[in-house]
Amino acid sequence: MKQLMIGNAAVSRGLYEAGCGLISSYPGTPSTEITETAAKYPEIYCEWAPNEKVAMEVAFGASLGGVRSVCCMKHVGLNVAADPLYTMSYTGVNAGLVVCVADDPAMHSSQNEQDSRHHAIASKVPMLEPADAAESRDFAKKAFELSEKFDTPVLLRMCTRIAHSQSLVEPGERQEYVGKPYEKDAAKYIMMPAMAKKRHPIVEQRTADLTAFAETCDLNREEWGGTDIGIITTGTSYQYVKEVLGDEVSVLKLGMVNPLPVERIKNFAKKVKRLIVVEELDPIIENHCKALGLDAEGKNLFSMIGEFSQETVAKAFGKDLPKTVTLDTDVPVRPPMMCAGCPHRGMFYTLSKLKLTVMGDIGCYTLGAQQPLAAIDTTLCMGASVSGLHGFNKAAGASDKTVAVIGDSTFMHSGMTGLVNIAYNNTASTVIILDNSITGMTGHQQNPTTGFNLRGEPAAAVNLEALCKALGIDRVRVVDPYDLAACEAVVKEELAVDAPSVIISRRPCVLLKHVKHDKPVKVNTDKCVGCKSCMKLGCPAIRIVDGKAQIDDTLCVGCHVCEQMCRLDAIEEG
Amino acid sequence: MKTTSVMIVGVGGQGSLLASKLLGKLLCDEGYDVKVSEVHGMSQRGGSVVTYVRFGDKVYSPVITEGEADFIVSFEKLEAARYASCLKEGGTVIVNTQEIAPMPVIVGATVYPSAILDEMTAKGIHVDAMDALSLAEQAGSSKAVNIVLMGRLAKYFDIPKDKWIAAIEKSVAEKFVEMNKKAFELGYSAE
Numbered sequence: 001m002k003q004l005m006i007g008n009a010a011v012s013r014g015l016y017e018a019g020c021g022l023i024s025s026y027p028g029t030p031s032t033e034i035t036e037t038a039a040k041y042p043e044i045y046c047e048w049a050p051n052e053k054v055a056m057e058v059a060f061g062a063s064l065g066g067v068r069s070v071c072c073m074k075h076v077g078l079n080v081a082a083d084p085l086y087t088m089s090y091t092g093v094n095a096g097l098v099v100c101v102a103d104d105p106a107m108h109s110s111q112n113e114q115d116s117r118h119h120a121i122a123s124k125v126p127m128l129e130p131a132d133a134a135e136s137r138d139f140a141k142k143a144f145e146l147s148e149k150f151d152t153p154v155l156l157r158m159c160t161r162i163a164h165s166q167s168l169v170e171p172g173e174r175q176e177y178v179g180k181p182y183e184k185d186a187a188k189y190i191m192m193p194a195m196a197k198k199r200h201p202i203v204e205q206r207t208a209d210l211t212a213f214a215e216t217c218d219l220n221r222e223e224w225g226g227t228d229i230g231i232i233t234t235g236t237s238y239q240y241v242k243e244v245l246g247d248e249v250s251v252l253k254l255g256m257v258n259p260l261p262v263e264r265i266k267n268f269a270k271k272v273k274r275l276i277v278v279e280e281l282d283p284i285i286e287n288h289c290k291a292l293g294l295d296a297e298g299k300n301l302f303s304m305i306g307e308f309s310q311e312t313v314a315k316a317f318g319k320d321l322p323k324t325v326t327l328d329t330d331v332p333v334r335p336p337m338m339c340a341g342c343p344h345r346g347m348f349y350t351l352s353k354l355k356l357t358v359m360g361d362i363g364c365y366t367l368g369a370q371q372p373l374a375a376i377d378t379t380l381c382m383g384a385s386v387s388g389l390h391g392f393n394k395a396a397g398a399s400d401k402t403v404a405v406i407g408d409s410t411f412m413h414s415g416m417t418g419l420v421n422i423a424y425n426n427t428a429s430t431v432i433i434l435d436n437s438i439t440g441m442t443g444h445q446q447n448p449t450t451g452f453n454l455r456g457e458p459a460a461a462v463n464l465e466a467l468c469k470a471l472g473i474d475r476v477r478v479v480d481p482y483d484l485a486a487c488e489a490v491v492k493e494e495l496a497v498d499a500p501s502v503i504i505s506r507r508p509c510v511l512l513k514h515v516k517h518d519k520p521v522k523v524n525t526d527k528c529v530g531c532k533s534c535m536k537l538g539c540p541a542i543r544i545v546d547g548k549a550q551i552d553d554t555l556c557v558g559c560h561v562c563e564q565m566c567r568l569d570a571i572e573e574g
Numbered sequence: 575m576k577t578t579s580v581m582i583v584g585v586g587g588q589g590s591l592l593a594s595k596l597l598g599k600l601l602c603d604e605g606y607d608v609k610v611s612e613v614h615g616m617s618q619r620g621g622s623v624v625t626y627v628r629f630g631d632k633v634y635s636p637v638i639t640e641g642e643a644d645f646i647v648s649f650e651k652l653e654a655a656r657y658a659s660c661l662k663e664g665g666t667v668i669v670n671t672q673e674i675a676p677m678p679v680i681v682g683a684t685v686y687p688s689a690i691l692d693e694m695t696a697k698g699i700h701v702d703a704m705d706a707l708s709l710a711e712q713a714g715s716s717k718a719v720n721i722v723l724m725g726r727l728a729k730y731f732d733i734p735k736d737k738w739i740a741a742i743e744k745s746v747a748e749k750f751v752e753m754n755k756k757a758f759e760l761g762y763s764a765e
Contacts (some may be wrong), residue, residue, distance in 0.1 A: 004598045004608060029614055108613060132609075132636075165636035166598055166610040236636075243634035311639035322641025324659045325697050329687045331656045334676035336586060336621030367619060372681045443614065535681065540620055543675045544682065554716055 007162040008033035010133035014140025019177030021067035024058035027442040028074030029109040030163040031102035051413040052077035056084045063097040066179030072100040086123045090199040092151035096144035102158040105307040115281035120258035127155040127258040131238045133167040161236040211259045219255035230272025237278045244313040340541040341557035343507035346481035348375040361385040363407040364440040372538045383414030393427040403430045409439035409447040423472025430494045437508040468502040475501035484564045518558025519574040523549045527570035534562040577630035579638045584649025589720040594625040600741035601629045611636035655690040670706035713757035721754045725761025
């Protein structure tokens with residue numbers, strides 16, 4: 001029976017049905033649910049690796065070991081894993097190896113809008129792109145076949161609107177994969193120059209073979225309609241084209257986006273009067289067409305920025321748009337913000353109060369950049385807070401006024417190496433690890449510091465204090481971010497010391513099920529004078545009503561941080 | 575059958591994912607082609623969230639754009655106004671009258687536009703407003719606002735009530751079924 005599945009769950013289903021035996025991933029929106037859903041199939045061993053590079057190398061090892069293997073990541077994670085990817089293209093695989101990468105056009109939850117197809121082209125690895133959940137399942141299965149047939153890792157490109165959109169899937173049965181045992185093959189698996197030089201021609205031949213495959217394979221298909229306009233499209237854009245233009249146009253839908261077919265595109269172009277490429281982000285198919293000498297349009301009609309919709313297509317083709325109602329009232333924006341009781345808030349308030357320069361990182365705590373705390377100066381990529389702080393301090397000599405903040409999971413991902421650099425190359429830098437005992441932003445995944453693995457079983461837990469000391473940092477302090485006075489004292493002390501230091505700001509995420517909430521606090525309106533001191537925290541549970549603070553008891557979790565802000569003791573136990 | 579489009583909007587953390595799961599399950603069981611597009615990640619942290627549900631004989635796009643929504647189900651008053659331009663001519667807005675202050679209001683940079691539903695009505699929008707929070711509390715939990723509003727939406731659909739109840743039974747944990755059935759009924763039969 002058909003079931004509704006998000007694209008990511010459908011990918012998991014496809015991997016399961018194809019006999020996949022191992023998935024190693026690092027969480028990242030919008031890719032996380034592929035691994036989380038797969039973990040519910042007992043036949044697939046699933047794990048969270050500390051970062052995407054490790055995950056991909058685990059998958060490589062497992063492929064050599066004879067098991068169909070997968071790693072999943074968001075688009076920027078593929079940058080981290082690019083190193084193994086580009087050389088795995090040379091080694092090829094033993095059992096099938098699939099890399100799922102999820103792009104985020106419109107940046108719903110990302111720091112950039114990069115187009116992963118560039119990695120496929122540059123690493124010379126085939127890439128498939130589904131257009132709904134049913135195709136996500138089918139393409140995941142197909143990816144393993146291609147991987148083994150052409151001896152290559154295969155990229156499966158998702159995007160937010162496919163990964164997080166549910167549509168109907170008819171689940172099938174699992175077929176166990178009969179693994180090929182590992183056989184030593186130095187010429188194939190040891191990529192030192194003499195061997196790699198012999199592998200590169202094999203890679204080029206493989207691309208030629210894959211291009212020939214693309215000419216006839218059913219991953220790509222022509223849908224003939226009117227021939228005044230011919231559209232080449234892929235992924236979610238295909239859905240918008242069909243919704244708006246239906247059979248009015250002919251469509252060449254590409255399910256394999258690298259390598260692109262040549263003769264098939266030329267033949268399609270010959271049969272239509274006007275050739276238009278509809279693709280989100282960069283003009284990759286369009287440039288391919290132009291390189292073939294075809295008169296293709298694309299980015300003259302469609303933007304390189306953001307995601308498309310049926311409205312984008314309707315506008316580009318001059319279709320009538322539906323009538324809309326416009327309100328005169330200005331609707332205030334509602335950006336995401338740190339939750340009521342978030343343990344990061346107390347530390348960010350302290351950093352903001354001390355007017356420090358704060359090198360930020362990737363996670364929930366990026367929200368510390370929002371008003372009124374506005375406590376963060378930079379956000380670049382995973383781990384950049386720690387390494388950037390060292391560079392900033394070398395350049396600006398401001399180690400008494402500058403700190404880095406990084407979450408526990410991000411620190412394990414790529415903060416550690418930056419900290420080694422601080423100790424080794426010696427700056428009096430102060431790194432604050434915001435340890436909320438979970439990977440928060442992506443929806444509560446375990447990590448090497450939490451003491452549990454992906455399946456929720458007890459696991460070895462990294463001791464952050466011992467780790468930082470072992471990396472060469474002598475001064476390691478632990479503070480409770482709910483204690484504002486302690487936070488301020490510790491930060492001031494460590495900034496004053498002329499030596500590298502780490503402050504672990506430790507309290508579990510307030511959304512974790514096992515975290516007990518205290519009773520909501522309330523405002524004594526006789527004492528409150530409406531000074532708005534408590535408002536400096538930017539807590540969503542506090543607002544001013546009729547000149548007095550008011551606390552929303554459906555949101556307040558009783559963290560008592562606002563009580564410490566009130567000089568009149570107007571905030572009391574609920 | 576032409577595609578019907580329902581937007582479920584609210585504030586991150588209000589439980590819109592359960593509402594869309596319920597609706598998706600129901601429509602799938604009724605034999606429609608269905609697409610549901612959700613938002614995960616950063617915007618779930620107290621930001622404005624929107625879920626698109628579309629169903630019919632054949633649905634292509636998973637998203638809803640300006641002037642296309644037959645229904646907007648809003649878990650919060652301001653959010654109904656934010657997405658009003660997505661409503662189709664003659665469409666209906668079902669809205670919980672609860673006010674949750676966004677950050678610009680909290681920091682005092684602007685005020686909460688409390689008369690927003692009146693303006694929507696004045697502009698010819700069919701507004702079906704209710705205090706879903708009180709009804710949810712009456713059912714047993716403030717978290718059941720989502721099911722109260724689904725109960726209200728059910729009034730506008732041709733699908734029999736028992737099918738909705740069956741979908742609730744399949745979508746929520748067993749210990750919450752009774753409470754949610756009560757919440758559904760309160761939303762369905764509210765004045």
